[in-house]
Ligand code: FAS
């Protein structure tokens with residue numbers, strides 16, 4: 326088989342890139358080692374920046390997102406028993422975010438890809454990017470006991486942090502930067518109305534908590550937890566009790582609780598691989614970078630990578646120019662590092678670190694005090710939260 330762009334990974338990165346390429350008439354094939362059902366069973370991001378919303382529209386896949394997504398004009402920081410609202414619209418001249426689960430976004434992209442008749446190969450084992458340092462790259466994979474080969478012009482490594490693409494790059498050609506945080510997030514999904522109509526990020530002596538949602542009847546909550554926590558030791562009741570301890574009383578007292586139908590612990594890390602291009606192989610999204618979910622940046626960074634790579638591939642095929650491809654890595658990394666900084670800063674400001682000194686604790690309190698009393702500081706937070714320009 327032959328295609329123009331072989332896309333490894335059918336998560337948001339791969340599907341968004343695939344959709345944009347298909348609508349531009351650029352032939353592409355998506356390969357994923359997992360099944361569609363497994364991919365759709367993953368619960369992840371919930372906040373979309375305006376750039377991501379625009380990209381979904383450009384991919385002709387935004388109808389349900391506009392119908393069911395929740396536009397949010399602000400969110401609150403809660404500490405010392407009180408809320409402090411960050412007015413995103415007022416501080417950024419009208420920008421807002423949209424609450425729409427990554428699962429739904431993935432579902433929409435898969436559905437629209439199927440309607441467009443583009444090829445996705447699921448449960449493809451041992452996917453391997455080959456000869457991407459040369460001029461005739463190809464990808465091999467196993468399916469139903471047969472080894473297949475797809476010849477292509479380019480390979481998009483959209484296969485996430487644990488994927489094969491980044492691992493296929495020789496050590497001499499890649500540099501990585503990493504920070505692992507000494508805690509994780511214990512998250513639940515429950516069909517109960519959210520405690521507030523907007524998100525609440527709470528900093529409490531017992532630890533961080535986040536009140537989010539998927540709709541007006543489905544809540545998404547997280548609490549900071551130690552990395553040695555075991556999910557089977559967390560009953561729903563224990564989770565609800567701990568969450569309420571970390572919120573101001575006026576929220577804790579009115580919180581609707583109920584049975585969770587998803588409960589998981591996610592570790593937190595910051596990670597960046599440089600560069601993001603290796604001749605005919607391009608790393609996209611989590612394959613190249615990971616951020617702690619505190620700033621709601623992971624999925625949105627995948628979207629800006631896709632934007633840069635799609636524009637570059639379009640220019641290559643339509644204008645016979647490689648300037649976009651040559652500048653992809655530098656352009657993507659410039660936005661990635663600013664989002665990595667913001668996510669690190671928000672994580673450092675909102676979580677309780679086990680080894681924190683008295684001095685560090687006072688600095689954190691001063692940061693929150695400055696943020697909630699300075700328009701300039703709140704504006705800096707707001708413009709990063711809604712997403713820096715692509
Ligand atoms: P993905 O990891 O989503 O997709 C990669 C795909 O590649 C997968 O389908 C996988 O099956 C496939 N793959 C992997 N290895 C392969 C191989 N060898 N061969 C073939 N296919 C392979 N971001 C936010 O913005 N907000 C959040 O709240 C948030 N919460 C998160 C919670 C958790 C638990 C996790 C893990 C991440 C969270 N993220 C969040 C980040 C997350 O949303 C990612 O940024 C997003 O999934 C990135 O999408 P992709 O780059 O497509 O990678």
Ligand code: PHB
Pocket residue numbers: 369370371372524535537538545618619620621
């Ligand atoms: C979510 O709804 O899953 C979510 C929202 C905001 C974040 C992280 C996660 O910062």
